Structure formats: structure tokens, C-alpha cells
Amino acid sequence: MATAHAIPHPGIQEAHHEDVGFWRTYVFSTDHKIIGIQYAVTALFFLMFGFCLMLMMRWQIAHPGEPVPLVGWLLERVLHDSRGASLAAKGIITGDLYNTFGAMHGTIMVFMAIVPLAFAAFGNFVVPLQIGAPDMAFPRVNMASYQAYVVGGLIMFFSFFIPDGAAQAGWTSYSPLATAITTDGQTFWILGMVCLITSSLLGAVNFIATIIQLRAPGMTWMRLPFFVWAQFVTAFLLLLAFPPLEAAAVMQLMDKVAHTSFFLPTGLAVGGALANVSGGGSPLLWQHLFWFLGHPEVYVLILPAMGIVAEVIANNTRKPLWGYKSLVYSVLTIGFLSFIVWAHHMYLTGMGTRVATFFQTTTMIISIPSVIILTCLFLSLWGGSIRFNTPMLFVMAFLPMFGIGGLTGLPLGFNYSDLHLHDTYYVIAHFHYIVAPGTIFALFAGVYFWFPKITGRMMSEFWGKVHFWGSLIFMNLIFQPMFAQGMAGMLRRMADGGANYSQAKVPGLIGGLSDHFMDLHRYILYAAVGLGLAQIPFIINLFWSIKNGQKVTSDNPWNSTTLEWQAPTPPPHGNFAKVPQVYRGPYEYSVPGHATDFTPQNEPDQSVSAKR
Amino acid sequence: MSTEILPYIVQPRQDTGLYNAKVGIWLFLASEVMLFGALFSSYILLRVGSAEGYWPHGWLNIPVGTANTVVLITSSITTVMAWASCKMNQFGRFKFYHACTILLALTFVGIKSYEYHDKFTHYSIKLADGQIADGHLVEKSKDFNLSDPDLTKRTGEIVIGHAHEVNLAGKSGDELQKELKTIYDIRSPEGRHVHHGELKYKASEIASMETYGPWHNTYTAIYFTLTGLHALHVIAGAIVIGFLWSFGAKMWETDRERFTNRIEISGLFWHFVDLVWIFLFPVLYLL
Numbered sequence: 001m002a003t004a005h006a007i008p009h010p011g012i013q014e015a016h017h018e019d020v021g022f023w024r025t026y027v028f029s030t031d032h033k034i035i036g037i038q039y040a041v042t043a044l045f046f047l048m049f050g051f052c053l054m055l056m057m058r059w060q061i062a063h064p065g066e067p068v069p070l071v072g073w074l075l076e077r078v079l080h081d082s083r084g085a086s087l088a089a090k091g092i093i094t095g096d097l098y099n100t101f102g103a104m105h106g107t108i109m110v111f112m113a114i115v116p117l118a119f120a121a122f123g124n125f126v127v128p129l130q131i132g133a134p135d136m137a138f139p140r141v142n143m144a145s146y147q148a149y150v151v152g153g154l155i156m157f158f159s160f161f162i163p164d165g166a167a168q169a170g171w172t173s174y175s176p177l178a179t180a181i182t183t184d185g186q187t188f189w190i191l192g193m194v195c196l197i198t199s200s201l202l203g204a205v206n207f208i209a210t211i212i213q214l215r216a217p218g219m220t221w222m223r224l225p226f227f228v229w230a231q232f233v234t235a236f237l238l239l240l241a242f243p244p245l246e247a248a249a250v251m252q253l254m255d256k257v258a259h260t261s262f263f264l265p266t267g268l269a270v271g272g273a274l275a276n277v278s279g280g281g282s283p284l285l286w287q288h289l290f291w292f293l294g295h296p297e298v299y300v301l302i303l304p305a306m307g308i309v310a311e312v313i314a315n316n317t318r319k320p321l322w323g324y325k326s327l328v329y330s331v332l333t334i335g336f337l338s339f340i341v342w343a344h345h346m347y348l349t350g351m352g353t354r355v356a357t358f359f360q361t362t363t364m365i366i367s368i369p370s371v372i373i374l375t376c377l378f379l380s381l382w383g384g385s386i387r388f389n390t391p392m393l394f395v396m397a398f399l400p401m402f403g404i405g406g407l408t409g410l411p412l413g414f415n416y417s418d419l420h421l422h423d424t425y426y427v428i429a430h431f432h433y434i435v436a437p438g439t440i441f442a443l444f445a446g447v448y449f450w451f452p453k454i455t456g457r458m459m460s461e462f463w464g465k466v467h468f469w470g471s472l473i474f475m476n477l478i479f480q481p482m483f484a485q486g487m488a489g490m491l492r493r494m495a496d497g498g499a500n501y502s503q504a505k506v507p508g509l510i511g512g513l514s515d516h517f518m519d520l521h522r523y524i525l526y527a528a529v530g531l532g533l534a535q536i537p538f539i540i541n542l543f544w545s546i547k548n549g550q551k552v553t554s555d556n557p558w559n560s561t562t563l564e565w566q567a568p569t570p571p572p573h574g575n576f577a578k579v580p581q582v583y584r585g586p587y588e589y590s591v592p593g594h595a596t597d598f599t600p601q602n603e604p605d606q607s608v609s610a611k612r
Numbered sequence: 613m614s615t616e617i618l619p620y621i622v623q624p625r626q627d628t629g630l631y632n633a634k635v636g637i638w639l640f641l642a643s644e645v646m647l648f649g650a651l652f653s654s655y656i657l658l659r660v661g662s663a664e665g666y667w668p669h670g671w672l673n674i675p676v677g678t679a680n681t682v683v684l685i686t687s688s689i690t691t692v693m694a695w696a697s698c699k700m701n702q703f704g705r706f707k708f709y710h711a712c713t714i715l716l717a718l719t720f721v722g723i724k725s726y727e728y729h730d731k732f733t734h735y736s737i738k739l740a741d742g743q744i745a746d747g748h749l750v751e752k753s754k755d756f757n758l759s760d761p762d763l764t765k766r767t768g769e770i771v772i773g774h775a776h777e778v779n780l781a782g783k784s785g786d787e788l789q790k791e792l793k794t795i796y797d798i799r800s801p802e803g804r805h806v807h808h809g810e811l812k813y814k815a816s817e818i819a820s821m822e823t824y825g826p827w828h829n830t831y832t833a834i835y836f837t838l839t840g841l842h843a844l845h846v847i848a849g850a851i852v853i854g855f856l857w858s859f860g861a862k863m864w865e866t867d868r869e870r871f872t873n874r875i876e877i878s879g880l881f882w883h884f885v886d887l888v889w890i891f892l893f894p895v896l897y898l899l
Contacts, residue, residue, distance in 0.1 A: 134617045137632045202645050213620050228706040244650035251654065251837060258826045260833035262654065266663075280666070281831040285657055290651055293778045309857060574617045 030139035035146050036125030037454065040447075043117035046153060046211065047440075048535075050108040053101045055528055060093040067091035082163035082183075086540070090104030098495035100185065104156070106171025107189065110297065111196050114439055118202055119238070119305035121143055122446050123231045125454065127207065129564035129571060130225050132216025132580040137209040140240035145202035152195030155478030159188035170493065172294070175286040178268045179255045190253045196244045200238045202240040207235040214561070216602075218582030221330070222602065225562045225586040226321060229328050230307030233335035233394030234300050241296035242556040248289035255281075262286075263373040284349055291342035299338045300434055302402075304332060305442035306373055309395045312445050315560050316392040317384025318597050319585040323376040330369035330376075336364040348422050352414050356415045363413040370406060373401065394445035397472050398438060405433030408483065418520070423493070426486025429479045439474040444471070447542070450555055452557050456569045457549030470534025477527035481520040488517045497521050559598045562586050564599050622870045623762070625888040626705075637877045640815055641884050648702055648888050652874060655834050655895065661865045665792040668831045669825075670799035680723045681889065687716035688886045691853075698872040704874070710857045713882070717850035719794075724843055733774055735819040736795075736828065737813065745811055746795055747775020751817065760813055766815035775811040846884045852878050 009348045019379070029035060056075075059068050068075060070105040072091020087097045089282065128136055136142045159166040164183035167173065196290040202221040211232050224232075228293050251262040259277065263286040266279030276400070314321045321327065343351065378399060386392065409416040423426060451459050490498045490513055499505055503512040556565040563582070567575050588599040624631045650669055659667055694709035730748075736744040740763055749772055756768030778794055793802040826836040856874055862869040 016711075075652070107898055138619065138636060139618075141636075201640075205636050205639045205643070208639050209632055212635055213625055213632050214618070239639060239643050240646050243647035247647050247650035247654070250841065254826060254833060254837055258833075258836070260826045260837070262658070262837075264832060276825060278829045278833075280658065282657060285654055289654070294648070320895055423712075556624060 003127070013138045024031075025436040028143060028145050028291040030135075032124045032136045032142060033454075033571060034138070035142050036121050036315050038146055038147070039116050039216065040121035041125060042150065042153065043113050043121055047113040047117065048115055049157075050105050050534075051532065055106070056093060057098060057105065057530060058521075058528045059103050060098055060495065062521040064496035064499050065092060066444060068093060078579045079163060079165055080163060081165075085166055085440055093495075094374070095495040096168060097165065099181045099493075100160070100165045102493060103167045103170050103173075103189075107156065107167070107193075109435075110171060110301070111193070112149075112156065114301050114435060114443075115200065115238075115297075116149055117229065118185065118439060119200075119234055119300060120145070120205075120441070122227075122308065122450070123203075123234075124205055126450060126564055127228055127231050128210060129212065129453075129567055129575060130228050130562050131145055131211060131214060131219055132563045132576065132577075132582060133154070133214035134173050134411060134574045134576070136206050137213055138206050141202050141206050145199045146208065148195050148199035148202065152192045152199060152310065155188055155192035159185055159192065172290055173252070173256065173286075174290075175252060175281075175283055176250065176265070176268055176270075179264060180268075180275070187253070187256050189247045190256070193249050194246065194253075195250070196346055197242045199241050204235040204239040205241075207231055208239065210237075216582050219563075220582075221602075223585050224324070225307075225309035226310035226324065226327055226331075227304075229331055230303040230310075233331050234303045236335055237296040237300050237303075237338060241293045241300075243288050245293035247579075252286065284346075284351060287346050287349060288343070289472070291345045294345060295342040296338045298431075298434070299334055300537070301439050305439040305495050306331070306377075307400070308442045308446040308449070309380075309398050310376060310380075311562070312391045312395045313380050314587045314589065315449075315558050316387045316395075317381055318387070318589045319380070319384045319587055320585075321376065322382070323372075324585070324587065326372055327376050330372040333369040334366060334373075341366055344415075346417045353415075358417050359371070360413060364410075367410065367413070374403060374406070389448075390459070390461055390468060391445040391449040393465065393468045397468070398441045398445070399473070401433055401437035401441060403405060405430060405435075405438050408433065415566075418488075421486060423491055424486035425482040425490045425492055428492050429482035429486060432479050432482075436479070437472070441471070444468075444538070449558070450564075451542075451545065451549075452552045453564060453567075453569055453571070455546050455549070457545055457551055458557065459545045460541050460547055463541040467534060467538040467541065470537075472581055474527045474531035474534055478524050478531060481524055485513075485517050485520055488513060490517060508607075542612060559596070561588055561598050561600050563601055566602055616731070622848050622873060629704040633873060633877050637880050641880065644884060647875060648838075648841075651834075652840055652891065652895070655713075655838070658830050658834065662830060663787045664896075666796055666829070667830070667876050668795075670803070671831065672835075672897045673730075674798060674897055676723060676727060677871075677893055680720055680895050683716050683720045683723070684889050687713045687720070688715065688883055690876055693737065693877045695872070695879050698864075698868075698875050701868075704753030706856065707861075710853060710875075714850055714854050714857060717853075720846055720849075731824040731832065731836075734746060734824040735770075736822055736824065737770075737772070737812070738819045739777075740817055740819045742779065742781040744778045744780065744795070745772065745775060745813065746778065747808070747811060749818045750810065756815055758818060758821065762818070763816050766814045767816065770815070770821075771810060771812045773810045774808045776806045777811070816884075838892055838896070842885070842888050845888070849878070849885050850881050852881065 009378075026034060029038070047094060053173060056068055056071070059066075068088075068091050068424055072088065075088035075093070075097075076086045076091050081087055088096060093101070094577060124136070124142070128134070135247055145577055154167070165185055167178070167185040167189035168181055169178035169186060170185070173186065173189065187546070211224075211228060229253060232562050251260070255262050256262040261278045261281040263283050264275065264277045264279060264281045265283060268275045268277060268279065272607060310327065312323055343355060343363045344363045346357050381396075388396075412427060448459050448464055451457070491501075494500075498513050498518065501509070501513055503509055504513050504518065552569060555567065555569045558565065563580055564571075566580065569579065581604070582601045583604055584599060584601055588594075588601075590597045590601055618632070619625070620630075620632050622631060625889070626635075628635070690709045690712040692711060694706050696711060697703070697705035701775040727758075733749045734748060735745075735749055739745060749770070756770055758766055762764050776794065778791055779789055780788065783791055784871070790802050793800045794806045797803050824832055826833045834860045855873075856878055860874070
């Protein structure tokens with residue numbers, strides 16, 4: 001960054017410094033660190049945008065049919081249907097608009113916020129540094145990958161403003177619904193997805209090639225930091241799981257624009273009349289192809305987060321990770337198994353009990369390596385003298401939050417209990433516990449942790465802690481009640497939050513939602529607003545600290561062992577003054593007999609013994 | 613450029629035995645396998661799920677498809693020869709072989725467009741009396757118009773050649789299957805012995821009509837999607853090889869080894885594209 005100060009390292013800056021001008025440095029950069037920052041900034045923007053969509057939806061659920069406060073007038077003015085009428089007349093969110101917000105909240109959060117932030121942003125900045133590489137293996141492909149992401153993001157963003165608005169068929173875009181909705185939003189969604197998939201594929205190829213080819217001398221596979229392993233497996237998931245969704249997107253696009261019937265069955269009726277389609281297609285086929293990506297995608301969301309958690313834990317407990325090899329083999333096992341669990345999202349499709357039994361079994365098996373990873377991370381805390389800085393607080397919260405998310409997934413993995421819970425708020429609560437206080441907390445930890453390497457300054461600890469406690473409390477207030485609502489039978493995706501099925505509206509309705517569960521909507525709304533307010537210290541802290549944060553006094557302010565902290569701050573083009581030689585594993589903390597409580601990976605044996 | 617600071621661009625890394633781009637292209641091809649794999653799986657699922665007698669056989673011209681297969685296989689040979697020529701330091705031979713590759717790629721796309729054109733002029737016409745007429749367009753009158761929902765107000769006429777009429781209405785069982793074969797299995801005895809001729813229809817007799825485009829049925833949908841996506845790969849490969857053959861060939865003067873690597877990488881992609889066709893040909897033309 002232009003404002004960052006550099007810790008003097010004689011000879012390096014001159015060696016690689018090349019003045020290529022503003023555009024080549026910050027916009028069309030091929031440097032992995034700049035691209036990582038570009039990804040992070042763009043993804044954080046989408047994260048906030050997706051959160052705002054959610055706030056408006058929570059308002060609509062808690063107060064169905066009432067104008068949205070503060071931004072209602074804006075919605076009314078910018079969102080129009082094909083006849084020119086507003087989609088949000090008087091600032092009230094209609095059912096169609098609610099569907100749009102729901103579909104786009106999911107799409108944006110998964111494909112445009114979390115994956116780019118967890119995989120592309122942190123991966124780009126940290127992975128080459130951690131393996132001691134000068135850059136990614138294919139710098140220009142790296143730039144193309146970011147550009148494809150931006151194009152996909154822009155297509156998605158601007159699809160809100162086309163007549164009739166963006167896609168409405170959920171982030172899963174099930175056919176025939178997605179095809180039968182006559183608006184153009186779905187076509188934009190598919191085109192946007194094709195760009196985002198292309199971006200992910202280019203990124204995945206680049207990450208794997210970089211990790212295979214550009215490890216520094218001595219950086220053997222079992223000396224890789226766990227974060228690199230997590231990114232390595234994630235890249236394989238993206239590489240192999242995304243193309244089937246691309247194939248599905250091509251077929252849905254053909255259904256939409258060339259009037260084929262890949263996913264449209266014979267005898268399909270739309271709006272009470274027989275649809276004019278050739279038929280013969282299979283709606284189940286879409287679901288299989290979607291979830292073939294969709295489930296590995298869950299691990300794409302969580303594995304990089306686990307990698308960050310492992311790095312922060314080892315650094316702040318000042319001791320080696322407990323069971324490094326178990327962690328590595330578990331993450332590889334998860335990577336493999338994640339390809340054969342997808343149909344547990346489809347128990348209610350009528351695909352048959354034998355198929356369901358198979359996927360139920362594999363789903364239970366995949367929980368084993370997940371539990372091993374979480375157990376290793378918990379055990380790593382044991383006996384450590386823990387430093388409770390902001391990154392560590394987020395990571396400490398990640399462990400139980402991810403635990404809740406994971407354990408509440410088991411009843412969804414068994415098909416008999418899933419019959420009741422399927423498509424309810426219980427599901428929403430379950431996967432948000434994985435991704436929101438799980439992955440996003442780990443990502444916050446990563447931001448606070450690597451910020452000094454990126455800028456040469458620390459973020460404020462005080463405001464970091466305010467951010468942490470606010471986020472932790474409000475996250476739980478939002479998602480805990482949803483478990484109860486879901487078990488009471490409240491379905492997701494209802495624009496009125498289930499008011500039409502409430503006992504208040506239909507007195508005496510058997511199984512109707514009681515006031516008790518309906519009232520929770522209001523408290524969840526308050527908590528969501530609170531969560532939004534809790535992010536303000538983070539946003540200010542992030543930007544304020546770039547120029548005004550406390551300057552770091554060394555390249556390695558956290559006293560860490562991994563290679564990124566041995567590079568200059570901020571790392572120059574080409575990263576290292578000379579190619580680092582790696583002598584040891586990634587987590588040699590508090591080794592008995594060593595002078596310091598950390599021994600960097602590139603510290604030669606002689607110098608360690610000399611210090612004794 | 614930032615690429616200059618990277619190791620293993622030209623020379624392989626010792627422990628992996630590969631240079632960077634080779635790792636990259638194999639990973640990329642793995643994702644391509646998943647892309648086409650998903651489409652082939654969809655083909656299998658849709659075909660297995662189709663109603664009896666409705667899956668088409670013999671709708672594509674086997675001699676033409678065979679010719680195109682030969683064209684692509686030959687282009688694979690010239691691609692290998694082009695790379696070998698680079699390795700043997702014979703730039704002139706490289707130029708010759710890759711010129712052949714590019715011409716063969718263009719031939720393939722040309723033949724494919726001829727086949728596409730054939731499908732877009734092949735009509736299936738639902739007549740008002742419930743019969744189906746099937747044949748290739750000979751001519752349409754200038755005022756031919758089906759847009760009026762009232763049949764009697766439709767104007768003009770159409771002539772189709774190599775055509776025949778089928779009546780499926782009220783038929784079931786073996787009788788229906790026999791009748792279906794005249795359209796869907798035109799290599800069967802029933803299909804071959806149908807009398808074909810030139811037929812003429814007034815627009816007022818026609819309930820609806822469509823060409824054999826992707827919208828016609830699941831088979832044409834998968835045919836156009838798979839071959840279309842494959843053709844895009846052929847065109848993309850031809851563009852890359854065309855660039856390396858023309859402007860990109862300047863690198864031969866500055867960095868021969870790296871240029872030869874580029875020819876190898878683009879060649880690997882080209883072989884993959886050929887391999888996809890080796891699967892497409894039997895699946896769509898023969899089975």
C-alpha cells in the first residue's frame with residue numbers, strides 16, 4: 001500500500017523495485033499481494049452488501065408489509081418491473097422482491113464474499129509467502145482470475161436494476177422454477193456464475209501449481225503450514241466440483257434462451273397451463289449437478305477458515321499444533337469424502353431410500369475427520385500460555401461456534417430427522433453457525449492477524465475487542481432462536497416470516513406457529529441491527545489503522561515461525577531478499593533449549609545451537 | 613514483467629520433474645474432464661429416462677461424422693509433429709505442420725456448420741388433422757406466416773422435400789412403436805422403408821412447426837450443447853495455435869526452449885479437444 005512504511009532492508013527494495021505506474025501497480029497488477037488485497041476489498045464490499053440485503057429481509061419478516069425504514073424510498077426509486085412500476089411501491093418489499101433478496105443474499109455471500117475472501121484473498125496474500133515463493137506460478141492468470149471475479153460480481157450487482165430485478169429462485173436456482181420465472185434475472189445470474197466459476201477455476205489451477213512447484217528449498221510437504229494444506233485441498237475442491245455446476249449452468253442457460261428441456265419434465269404446467277416445452281428433462285438432474293458443487297463448496301467455505309484458525313492458535317498458544325499430521329490427513333480425507341455426500345441435500349426429492357442410505361452413511365463418515373480437526377485445535381490450547389489478542393479471541397470463539405454448527409448438522413444428515421427439519425429455519429441456523437460465527441470469525445481473525453504484514457501497522461486492540469464481543473453476542477442472538485423456530489416447523493423462504501401459518505392469523509390451526517415463535521422475529525431483527533452496529537468499529541479500525549495504526553517495530557510482530565513473517569514488511573515485489581532455505585517444521589514454538597520461544601522455519605540449525 | 617522472477621518457467625523442477633505450465637495445463641484439463649464428464653453423465657441420465665421409442669437413432673450422417681473424426685485425428689498427428697519439429701530445431705517443418713493443424717481445425721468447424729445447417733432446415737410440422745410431417749425445407753412462399761392464432765387466417769405455403777407423414781394419434785403398444793421408428797429410428801427396417809417425397813402444405817393446415825434445433829427434443833438439445841461446447845473448444849484451440857504460429861512465433865528467436873514448451877502445452881489442450889470428440893462421435897452418431 002502506498003501509505004505503508006517499510007522496515008529498512010538494505011538492498012532488496014532496489015533489487016526488485018520497478019516503477020510501472022499507478023494502473024499497473026494497483027489495478028492491473030500481477031503481484032499476488034496486490035491481487036490478494038484487491039480480492040479482500042472487493043469481497044468485504046460484497047460481504048457488507050449481502051448483509052444489508054439480509055437486514056432488509058429481517059425487517060420484512062418481522063414487520064411484513066410495512067415500509068422499510070431509512071432505505072425504503074431508495075428501493076422504490078431504483079427497482080422497477082418491465083412495465084416501469086416500482087418493485088417496492090411505498091418502500092414495501094413485495095414477495096417477488098423478497099425472493100430476489102433471498103436468492104441474491106445467498107449467491108453474494110457464498111460466491112462473491114466468503115469464497116473470494118477466504119480462498120482468493122488470504123490464499124493470494126499468504127500462501128506464496130508461507131511457502132517461500134516469489135509470486136504465484138502464473139501471475140497473469142492470477143490477474144485474469146480477479147478480473148473475471150469483478151465482471152461476474154458486476155453482472156450480479158447490476159442485475160438488481162434490470163426490469164423485474166435479479167434472480168428469484170434461491171441461491172440453489174432449482175429448475176423448473178428458475179426456468180419458469182419469466183424475468184431475465186436468472187439469465188444474468190447464470191452469466192454471472194459462469195464468470196465467477198471461471199475465476200475460481202483459474203485461481204484453483206494457480207494455487208495448486210504454485211504449491212506443487214514453488215515451495216522454497218527444504219519446504220517439504222510435511223513442513224507446510226496447515227493453512228497451505230487447507231488451501232491446497234480447497235483448490236482441488238474448486239477445480240473438480242465447480243465444472244459440473246458450469247455444465248449445469250450451460251444447460252440451464254440453454255433451457256432459458258434456446259428453449260431446450262434439460263431440466264423440464266414432460267407435462268410441466270406453469271400457471272395452470274401446460275408449458276410449451278419439448279419435455280423429457282429431469283429436475284433432479286439440476287439438483288444433482290448443483291449439489292455436486294454445493295457440498296464441496298461448504299468445505300471450500302470452511303477449510304481456509306480452519307487453516308487461519310490453526311495458524312493463529314499455534315502462534316498465540318506459543319506451542320506446536322497438537323497432531324499436525326492428523327490435521328493434514330483429516331483435511332485430505334475431508335477433501336475426498338466431500339465429493340460423495342452431496343445428495344444429503346436431496347432426501348425429500350423422492351430419489352429413493354437406498355440412495356438416501358448411501359449418502360446418509362457417507363455424511364456420517366465425513367463428520368469424523370471434521371471432529372478430528374476440531375479436537376486437535378481444542379487440544380492445542382491445552383497447557384499453552386495463551387495470548388488473548390483480538391485474532392486469538394475470534395479464533396477462540398470460532399471453536400465452539402463451529403462446534404455448534406457442526407453438531408446441529410447431524411440431525412440434518414440423518415434422513416428420518418431431516419424429514420421434519422428440511423427447509424426450515426433450523427437449516428438456516430445450522431449453516432449460518434458454520435459460515436457466520438464460524439468462517440467469518442476466522443476471516444476476521446485473519447484480517448487482524450496479517451494486517452501488520454500487509455501495512456506495517458497494527459490494528460487497534462481496543463476497538464478490535466469491541467468488535468469481537470459485539471459480534472459474538474449478536475451472532476448468537478440472531479441464530480440461536482432460529483433453531484427453536486425451525487423445530488417448531490417454521491419454513492425458510494417465506495416472505496411474511498410465516499405469518500400466514502400463525503395461530504394469530506388462523507386461530508386453532510393445528511401445528512400453526514404460536515405467538516411465542518413469531519415474536520422471536522422481532523428480537524432477531526434487533527440483534528441483526530446490533531450486529532451491523534458492531535461492524536462499525538471494525539470498518540473504521542481497518543481504514544484508520546492503514547495510516548494511523550501503531551507501527552510495527554520488526555517484520556515479525558507476533559514472534560511467529562512461518563515464512564511470511566520472515567519476509568520484509570510490507571513484502572516487496574518478489575517477496576524475499578534471497579530465496580529462503582527451510583530447515584524445520586512450521587510450528588517450532590517453545591522448543592526446550594532454544595534462546596527464543598519461536599524458531600523460524602528458515603533459521604539454520606547452527607544458529608539455533610549457537611544461541612543456546 | 614513479474615514472470616521473470618519465477619523459477620521453473622522453462623526448466624523442470626527437480627523433485628516434480630515438471631515445469632510450471634505443464635502442471636497448470638494438466639490441472640486445467642482435469643477440470644475440463646469434470647465439465648464434459650458432467651455433460652456426458654447428464655446425457656446418460658436423460659437417455660435412460662426417456663420414454664420407450666422416443667430416443668432418436670440415426671439422425672446424424674455417419675460418413676460426414678467419420679470424415680470429421682479423421683480430420684481431428686489427423687490434426688492431432690500434425691500437432692505432435694509440430695512439437696517434435698521444434699524439439700529437433702526444424703522451424704520450417706514446425707510452420708508447415710501447424711499450418712496443417714489450423715487448416716484441419718477450420719475444416720472441422722466448416723463440416724460441423726454444414727451439419728448444423730442441415731438440422732436448422734429440417735422441419736417437424738404438426739398438422740391441424742393431428743398428423744406429423746417431417747422433411748427438409750425446399751421453399752417457403754414469401755407470405756408464409758404462422759403467427760395468427762386463428763388457423764384459417766394463416767397465409768402462404770411451404771414445400772418440404774425427402775418428406776413423409778406420420779400419424780401417432782390413437783396408436784399404442786407395438787403399433788405406436790412401429791410408427792415411432794419412422795421418425796426416431798430411421799436406420800430400422802420401418803424407418804428405411806418409409807416412402808419419401810416432396811410434400812406441400814398451406815399455412816392454414818399447419819398447427820405448429822419447428823426445426824430440429826436444440827428446442828426440438830432432449831436429443832437435439834444434448835447434441836447441440838455438447839457439440840457446440842466442443843466446437844468452442846476447437847475454435848479457442850485454433851486461436852491459440854494460430855497465435856503461436858504467427859505473432860507468437862517470434863519467441864523462437866529469443867527463447868527456443870520456452871517456445872517449444874508453449875507448443876507442447878497448447879498441443880496437450882488440442883489432444884484433449886480431440887479426445888472429447890472421440891467420445892462424442894460414437895455417443896451421438898453411432899449409439
